[in-house]
Amino acid sequence: MSPRADALRNRARVLAAADEVFVEHGSTASTEEVARRAGVGVGTVFRHFPTKEALRDAVYAERLRRVGEEASRLADNTDAGAAFHEFFELLAGTSGPNQALTEALAASATDDQDVRGSLGVLLDRAQRAGAVRSDVGVDEVIALLIGATQATTWTADVSLRGRTLNIILDGLRPH
Amino acid sequence: MSPRADALRNRARVLAAADEVFVEHGSTASTEEVARRAGVGVGTVFRHFPTKEALRDAVYAERLRRVGEEASRLADNTDAGAAFHEFFELLAGTSGPNQALTEALAASATDDQDVRGSLGVLLDRAQRAGAVRSDVGVDEVIALLIGATQATTWTADVSLRGRTLNIILDGLRPH
Amino acid sequence: MSPRADALRNRARVLAAADEVFVEHGSTASTEEVARRAGVGVGTVFRHFPTKEALRDAVYAERLRRVGEEASRLADNTDAGAAFHEFFELLAGTSGPNQALTEALAASATDDQDVRGSLGVLLDRAQRAGAVRSDVGVDEVIALLIGATQATTWTADVSLRGRTLNIILDGLRPH
Amino acid sequence: MSPRADALRNRARVLAAADEVFVEHGSTASTEEVARRAGVGVGTVFRHFPTKEALRDAVYAERLRRVGEEASRLADNTDAGAAFHEFFELLAGTSGPNQALTEALAASATDDQDVRGSLGVLLDRAQRAGAVRSDVGVDEVIALLIGATQATTWTADVSLRGRTLNIILDGLRPH
DNA sequence: AATGAATGAGCATTCATTCAT
DNA sequence: GATGAATGAATGCTCATTCAT
Numbered sequence: 057m058s059p060r061a062d063a064l065r066n067r068a069r070v071l072a073a074a075d076e077v078f079v080e081h082g083s084t085a086s087t088e089e090v091a092r093r094a095g096v097g098v099g100t101v102f103r104h105f106p107t108k109e110a111l112r113d114a115v116y117a118e119r120l121r122r123v124g125e126e127a128s129r130l131a132d133n134t135d136a137g138a139a140f141h142e143f144f145e146l147l148a149g150t151s152g153p154n155q156a157l158t159e160a161l162a163a164s165a166t167d168d169q170d171v172r173g174s175l176g177v178l179l180d181r182a183q184r185a186g187a188v189r190s191d192v193g194v195d196e197v198i199a200l201l202i203g204a205t206q207a208t209t210w211t212a213d214v215s216l217r218g219r220t221l222n223i224i225l226d227g228l229r230p231h
Numbered sequence: 232m233s234p235r236a237d238a239l240r241n242r243a244r245v246l247a248a249a250d251e252v253f254v255e256h257g258s259t260a261s262t263e264e265v266a267r268r269a270g271v272g273v274g275t276v277f278r279h280f281p282t283k284e285a286l287r288d289a290v291y292a293e294r295l296r297r298v299g300e301e302a303s304r305l306a307d308n309t310d311a312g313a314a315f316h317e318f319f320e321l322l323a324g325t326s327g328p329n330q331a332l333t334e335a336l337a338a339s340a341t342d343d344q345d346v347r348g349s350l351g352v353l354l355d356r357a358q359r360a361g362a363v364r365s366d367v368g369v370d371e372v373i374a375l376l377i378g379a380t381q382a383t384t385w386t387a388d389v390s391l392r393g394r395t396l397n398i399i400l401d402g403l404r405p406h
Numbered sequence: 407m408s409p410r411a412d413a414l415r416n417r418a419r420v421l422a423a424a425d426e427v428f429v430e431h432g433s434t435a436s437t438e439e440v441a442r443r444a445g446v447g448v449g450t451v452f453r454h455f456p457t458k459e460a461l462r463d464a465v466y467a468e469r470l471r472r473v474g475e476e477a478s479r480l481a482d483n484t485d486a487g488a489a490f491h492e493f494f495e496l497l498a499g500t501s502g503p504n505q506a507l508t509e510a511l512a513a514s515a516t517d518d519q520d521v522r523g524s525l526g527v528l529l530d531r532a533q534r535a536g537a538v539r540s541d542v543g544v545d546e547v548i549a550l551l552i553g554a555t556q557a558t559t560w561t562a563d564v565s566l567r568g569r570t571l572n573i574i575l576d577g578l579r580p581h
Numbered sequence: 582m583s584p585r586a587d588a589l590r591n592r593a594r595v596l597a598a599a600d601e602v603f604v605e606h607g608s609t610a611s612t613e614e615v616a617r618r619a620g621v622g623v624g625t626v627f628r629h630f631p632t633k634e635a636l637r638d639a640v641y642a643e644r645l646r647r648v649g650e651e652a653s654r655l656a657d658n659t660d661a662g663a664a665f666h667e668f669f670e671l672l673a674g675t676s677g678p679n680q681a682l683t684e685a686l687a688a689s690a691t692d693d694q695d696v697r698g699s700l701g702v703l704l705d706r707a708q709r710a711g712a713v714r715s716d717v718g719v720d721e722v723i724a725l726l727i728g729a730t731q732a733t734t735w736t737a738d739v740s741l742r743g744r745t746l747n748i749i750l751d752g753l754r755p756h
Numbered sequence: 757a758a759t760g761a762a763t764g765a766g767c768a769t770t771c772a773t774t775c776a777t
Numbered sequence: 778g779a780t781g782a783a784t785g786a787a788t789g790c791t792c793a794t795t796c797a798t
Contacts, residue, residue, distance in 0.1 A: 063757070084259070086792060097759040099796085108793060162385050192398065195386065199395040203382025207374040210337055220374040223367065227402025237777085238782060261767060272784040273769085283768065413778070434609070436771060447780040449775085458772060512735055542748065545736065549745040553732025557724040560687055570724040573717065577752025587798085588761060611788060622763040627790065
């Protein structure tokens with residue numbers, strides 16, 4: 057394995073560790089903690105991400121990549137409406153790690169054309185299938201994903217989370 | 232002016248300054264900054280609020296009080312549906328300071344019976360007037376207010392904010 | 407009661423409170439705490455004792471006065487040797503409040519002629535009675551009182567305290 | 582020099598600086614002051630000793646180590662009685678730095694088996710040689726060392742210190 | 757490239773002291 | 778005189794960032 061490969065592997069380990077740590081303690085967690093989790097020294101973290109902000113951005117970018125991946129994966133589903141709903145539930149649903157994906161949307165989605173593209177396809181197909189009202193665009197969907205995530209994060213009551221999410225999904229249905 | 236009055240005035244100034252500073256920099260803003268904004272020494276801030284957490288709680292409690300006030304004020308409106316919608320727009324709407332009110336809901340609404348009461352009245356009247364579906368309770372409304380606030384905070388585009396909010400309100404209408 | 411009398415009463419209350427608080431928490435205890443215990447405002451404490459140091463000094467002076475009082479009281483005892491030993495046990499013995507008296511000796515005894523006088527009488531009589539070696543003076547006794555107090559403060563084991571004290575008293579006996 | 586060696590050297594410098602500063606200003610001296618004296622940043626002090634208490638403990642432990650060292654060194658002396666007396670004079674004697682050793686005894690001697698061991702040997706040999714009465718144990722000796730140190734610390738008069746110390750040593754002699 | 761020790765600005769909090777009432 | 782609110786310097790501790798090895 058070339059040294060370059062080692063460095064890449066380290067970068068990935070740091071990124072993964074940061075993602076975990078940020079999910080658990082928020083992005084105010086110390087860089088030391090991230091380094092410890094990654095099994096590297098702080099210096100290594102800073103070599104790959106020269107700033108705490110750069111690390112945070114990279115984590116968000118990676119999460120965004122996964123959001124796009126999920127969207128693409130679901131786009132193959134035959135039932136376009138179900139795919140759209142599943143996507144919503146996946147991101148805004150009950151489990152912490154997935155909710156973290158939405159944080160990435162809030163932080164930088166507007167600029168990321170890949171994600172906008174994947175989401176656009178999912179939305180477009182759902183609209184053509186008559187499962188989603190036709191007067192909404194990708195931006196509204198992103199805003200609602202963010203909102204739904206926060207709304208469901210607020211409470212520990214899982215059934216309340218489900219009911220809240222359904223209200224938002226109802227709002228997205230054609231009248 | 233008795234010392235008591237002076238002290239109360241100072242307490243209020245600190246609280247107001249903290250509210251402002253927290254809106255601008257989040258509640259991690261330094262106590263020094265709050266003191267500076269209030270035009271007092273740090274010691275004074277700590278005399279009135281012995282802990283950073285106590286200050287944060289007090290700011291939220293005050294915001295919550297204002298939320299309750301708004302709800303009560305709107306409860307007098309003859310058009311119960313309009314009152315409910317106006318409340319939603321007020322808290323989740325476009326202006327920063329009002330959005331801060333929702334933060335208070337997210338932080339502590341569950342425990343505050345006054346706010347739950349005022350909100351309950353507003354919701355109940357809107358439901359009786361047929362403006363809001365009958366299968367939602369105060370908790371769903373709070374969750375949605377939080378969600379709507381975050382959804383609209385995300386973007387600077389005011390018209391997008393309006394459209395997003397309307398989708399949520401549509402979800403709350405009787406089918 | 408004249409205002410002067412009120413002020414004197416307050417001074418005494420503050421002094422008593424400071425003594426108690428210093429015994430319990432050491433003289434690093436806050437002035438606020440002393441004021442609270444005395445049932446007065448901080449301002450009153452500072453009016454009577456313009457400095458923390460002044461308060462500490464006053465507490466020590468008062469303790470010294472009590473040391474002198476004890477010495478005088480014991481000087482009446484017919485058995486001069488017993489009186490001397492009792493004095494030693496009183497100051498260096500097991501109970502906290504009495505040990506605090508010795509702190510005052512450590513802080514300022516050299517200068518206080520009253521205490522030196524009372525102690526001198528006690529010592530002199532014990533020496534004449536053949537209970538204490540004749541080659542020691544007041545200074546040695548003070549130094550040993552301080553030492554004995556610290557030696558016995560160190561341990562919680564009461565019987566050990568007693569044995570340690572006896573060794574010192576043995577050292578003071580004529581050979 | 583490996584980083585490890587540098588770090589160790591720094592740890593030692595901090596420890597030495599803390600010892601000095603604590604001798605001069607007591608262990609309430611600020612960590613800043615210790616850092617300044619050591620010629621390092623505060624962060625470095627806290628890296629090596631994560632808490633003020635940890636630093637104090639480390640200083641005491643180091644002093645205790647030196648106490649044990651002295652005891653061991655003196656144990657080789659042929660005249661066991663002289664060795665014991667020399668030890669007493671060393672710890673409770675006239676020079677400040679040595680008196681600081683006793684502070685360590687007061688703070689933690691009970692738990693440190695090494696020191697108790699070395700002291701025990703010294704004491705035992707002195708007792709077998711008939712220089713120290715047989716009814717005292719290590720605890721009494723420690724208590725008396727503490728007492729003697731305080732007794733001699735109290736005064737600046739060196740000859741008085743010597744006389745006071747001798748009285749205590751007389752008390753330790755077989756009757 | 758990786759390491760982790762060093763740095764020092766920054767933060768929450770305490771407390772002696774002052775002063776308006 | 779008495780009160781206690783206000784002040785701000787000082788303290789212990791954290792953490793992003795740098796750099797010698």
